[in-house]
Amino acid sequence: MKNIFPSTKSSPLFAGIGNDDFDNMLDCLGARLCAYAKDETIYFAGDTVAEIGLAVSGRLHLVKDDIWGNTSLVAEVTPPELFAEAVVCGNLGKIPVSVIAKEESEVLFIDYKRVVTSCSSACVFHSKLIRNMISILALKNIMMAAKMEHITKRTTKEKLLSYLAEQARQKGGKAFDIPFNRQELADYLSVERSALSAEMSKLKAGGVMDYRKNHFEMLIETSERTD
Amino acid sequence: MKNIFPSTKSSPLFAGIGNDDFDNMLDCLGARLCAYAKDETIYFAGDTVAEIGLAVSGRLHLVKDDIWGNTSLVAEVTPPELFAEAVVCGNLGKIPVSVIAKEESEVLFIDYKRVVTSCSSACVFHSKLIRNMISILALKNIMMAAKMEHITKRTTKEKLLSYLAEQARQKGGKAFDIPFNRQELADYLSVERSALSAEMSKLKAGGVMDYRKNHFEMLIETSERTD
DNA sequence: ACCGTTTCGTTTGTAATCCAACCGATTTGT
DNA sequence: ACAAATCGGTTGGATTACAAACGAAACGGT
Numbered sequence: 378m379k380n381i382f383p384s385t386k387s388s389p390l391f392a393g394i395g396n397d398d399f400d401n402m403l404d405c406l407g408a409r410l411c412a413y414a415k416d417e418t419i420y421f422a423g424d425t426v427a428e429i430g431l432a433v434s435g436r437l438h439l440v441k442d443d444i445w446g447n448t449s450l451v452a453e454v455t456p457p458e459l460f461a462e463a464v465v466c467g468n469l470g471k472i473p474v475s476v477i478a479k480e481e482s483e484v485l486f487i488d489y490k491r492v493v494t495s496c497s498s499a500c501v502f503h504s505k506l507i508r509n510m511i512s513i514l515a516l517k518n519i520m521m522a523a524k525m526e527h528i529t530k531r532t533t534k535e536k537l538l539s540y541l542a543e544q545a546r547q548k549g550g551k552a553f554d555i556p557f558n559r560q561e562l563a564d565y566l567s568v569e570r571s572a573l574s575a576e577m578s579k580l581k582a583g584g585v586m587d588y589r590k591n592h593f594e595m596l597i598e599t600s601e602r603t604d
Numbered sequence: 605m606k607n608i609f610p611s612t613k614s615s616p617l618f619a620g621i622g623n624d625d626f627d628n629m630l631d632c633l634g635a636r637l638c639a640y641a642k643d644e645t646i647y648f649a650g651d652t653v654a655e656i657g658l659a660v661s662g663r664l665h666l667v668k669d670d671i672w673g674n675t676s677l678v679a680e681v682t683p684p685e686l687f688a689e690a691v692v693c694g695n696l697g698k699i700p701v702s703v704i705a706k707e708e709s710e711v712l713f714i715d716y717k718r719v720v721t722s723c724s725s726a727c728v729f730h731s732k733l734i735r736n737m738i739s740i741l742a743l744k745n746i747m748m749a750a751k752m753e754h755i756t757k758r759t760t761k762e763k764l765l766s767y768l769a770e771q772a773r774q775k776g777g778k779a780f781d782i783p784f785n786r787q788e789l790a791d792y793l794s795v796e797r798s799a800l801s802a803e804m805s806k807l808k809a810g811g812v813m814d815y816r817k818n819h820f821e822m823l824i825e826t827s828e829r830t831d
Numbered sequence: 832a833c834c835g836t837t838t839c840g841t842t843t844g845t846a847a848t849c850c851a852a853c854c855g856a857t858t859t860g861t
Numbered sequence: 862a863c864a865a866a867t868c869g870g871t872t873g874g875a876t877t878a879c880a881a882a883c884g885a886a887a888c889g890g891t
Contacts, residue, residue: 441753443765443766443773444769444772444773444778444822445824462742463742463743463745463749464742464746465742466738466741466742467739467742467745467746473746473750473773493731493734493738495731504721504722507720507738508720510738511693511720511734511738511741512693514693514738514741514742514745515689515690515691515692515693515695515741516694516696517745518741518744518745518748519690519694519696519700521745521749521752522690522748524752525748525751525755526668526678528752528755528756528794529794531794538670539670542670545671546670546671546700551671567755567756597672
């Protein structure tokens with residue numbers, strides 16, 4: 378099998394597993410490396426899946442078609458990201474989205490059962506893999522829960538402040554940088570970029586915070602804001 | 605220890621583990637049962653946590669305080685639900701919410717390390733517990749991803765149709781029941797109940813769907829809707 | 832059958848967002 | 862240095878959601 382270590386070693390799934398063990402592990406797991414042409418469909422929505430997918434090269438799209446035939450992009454998967462891991466680990470069986478290669482791509486398929494089942498040779502990496510898998514799912518949970526908390530707010534201003542407050546808490550101070558530009562932040566909070574800019578300007582004018590590009594500084598402490 | 609089997613056996617965490625193994629398992633895991641008075645704080649946000657919490661009796665609130673001192677309810681936890689499981693399984697260490705008993709409550713704390721570490725007596729339920737834990741996290745992922753997809757839509761109508769389309773797909777037909785009343789559905793989609801009712805009426809009048817109480821029937825197949 | 836409660840649909844005025852367009856500032860490539 | 866592209870802020874009109882209130886229907890208990 379082609380040496381996929383360089384393009385997948387940074388996956389959290391393989392954290393703590395060195396180059397020496399790598400090939401043995403893939404053998405033990407019976408991992409398959411598959412290649413796909415541009416626009417080739419890897420899974421159709423509703424297909425039965427039992428393997429975790431790991432993007433090795435290229436770029437994949439997860440798309441969903443509703444009952445009226447409208448198709449929408451759910452996510453883009455680039456190396457070394459996983460896909461279908463929640464469906465497989467949750468024993469759902471059927472994948473709710475279609476997976477399409479948007480470029481010439483390679484995917485490593487890993488049988489979930491062989492991850493959680495100790496093999497006869499008692500490989501050392503099984504428990505490490507399992508802990509990594511749990512960690513991946515748990516962190517994804519936390520990230521989604523955080524995002525959900527922002528998005529469920531009613532107004533653009535509330536969504537923005539919810540996000541900024543969380544960033545301030547995470548970064549441990551009132552001054553911090555965010556990893557988004559305006560458009561990306563608007564997409565993340567699912568609001569309009571223009572409305573977001575407008576709210577930011579108002580908050581700056583109101584003395585609630587200051588910012589320049591991606592650097593923010595929260596100014597008001599404990600007091601009723603002028604909403 | 606008090607027999608907590610009746611109130612926790614239905615937890616997915618213990619799926620496939622019988623009454624006979626139950627007490628042995630709790631011993632092996634070193635599980636602690638703690639009692640709390642009404643309004644007692646179990647965790648303060650920022651506390652270091654290493655144990656998964658399982659609500660045994662009572663009712664817990666997960667609350668979040670932002671940097672301005674505003675406090676908001678994130679979730680309510682009732683038996684036999686888990687809490688702090690994502691933080692612990694993700695090795696985050698610090699819990700981002702405070703946990704408060706809103707009634708006299710009991711909580712079973714389970715050390716995560718002892719779940720994923722095989723014990724000296726090679727208990728049979730470790731691998732089962734681990735698989736259950738993975739399944740719980742994965743299913744929560746899927747549920748949150750589905751909800752996110754609805755909520756990120758712009759208008760109430762789009763959110764509603766996104767939800768109904770998914771229900772139709774899940775139930776495998778154009779006619780199905782939903783597990784929410786109007787207010788609950790509005791909360792789930794984070795929209796106004798009145799706006800939701802109005803949109804539903806319009807969709808019924810437009811021949812897109814029919815409904816009575818919690819029973820829905822999608823009528824239009826593939827065609828451009830009159831948006 | 833009666834009454835209180837809950838649920839659902841509807842309406843109306845107010846507030847907020849969306850959308851499109853525009854402009855200035857900054858960055859990038861040549 | 863120049864042109865093109867990107868990014869961020871602003872504006873105005875159309876659209877949509879919000880909040881509150883009301884009545885009708887359904888439900889449950891007595």
